[in-house]
């Protein structure tokens with residue numbers, strides 16, 4: 001056993017506070033990581049507040065983790081002490097179901113083990129990355145290329161792969177018109193990645209307040225969804241729309257923006273069911289889809305892609321004591337574009 005300094009929520013209604021958590025002893029295929037930086041994802045807030053279902057307390061969230069390998073088990077060959085590594089949203093899966101065998105362990109039919117609040121295969125409850133260290137099975141540890149600035153690498157482990165995976169799956173690239181709905185933590189990564197893939201990218205945001213940023217990230221066009229004219233002007237335009245917001249959208253309005261065989265993919269998670277008119281899908285043979293995080297293979301591919309294309313998220317570096325204030329700012333969309341915690345301050 002080893003201990004870590006951490007920040008954890010004692011209950012759904014209390015702020016996060018400093019505490020000490022235990023990590024399992026390093027097993028034969030485990031890696032002990034000294035955490036350097038940890039990103040704050042919107043889903044951390046939903047989860048610790050119990051908004052996505054019951055979770056065990058105290059709970060240390062955090063699934064955007066980068067750090068340095070401090071120790072490896074005897075069977076580990078992929079990572080060595082001193083390597084720069086990352087951990088994302090999952091830390092294990094069954095490895096036996098069809099989806100796991102196909103290398104899509106994010107869709108493990110027996111349920112993968114989430115990085116925090118999950119039940120690991122040894123029965124223990126996982127604690128996340130708002131901490132000074134973590135022990136993770138080597139198969140779920142990613143290599144973080146040296147050329148990605150350390151503190152900027154963390155958000156790639158969730159926000160990066162969550163947007164990279166659908167963009168790659170639906171083949172965003174040259175000749176494709178891609179729209180990104182929302183310009184937050186996920187949205188700004190979707191823009192940067194889709195642009196690097198060679199697609200023509202349009203941002204659909206509530207207002208034009210982040211237009212300058214969007215164009216700087218490589219988007220060709222930027223429209224306000226508060227302006228009704230946007231929806232008539234862009235009708236039948238896009239091959240792919242990635243929705244990164246969790247607000248309830250008037251979905252048919254957006255589906256109508258898809259061209260023949262176009263697909264709209266949800267990566268943002270609204271609390272309410274989404275009513276879709278079948279006739280909107282009949283027109284242009286449109287598809288309405290969802291996608292969650294990405295596989296370990298895709299996550300590594302995304303990190304290498306970001307290194308090769310010089311892409312990194314925009315981050316605001318904070319100290320651990322600022323986490324609760326940062327949560328309030330995330331809820332107000334008052335962050336450009338991801339908070340990252342300096343793990344030295346836990």
Ligand SMILES: [Zn+2]
Pocket residue numbers: 041042043044063089158159
């Ligand atoms: Zn996340």
Ligand SMILES: [Zn+2]
Pocket residue numbers: 093094095096097098099100101105107108109110111
């Ligand atoms: Zn599985």
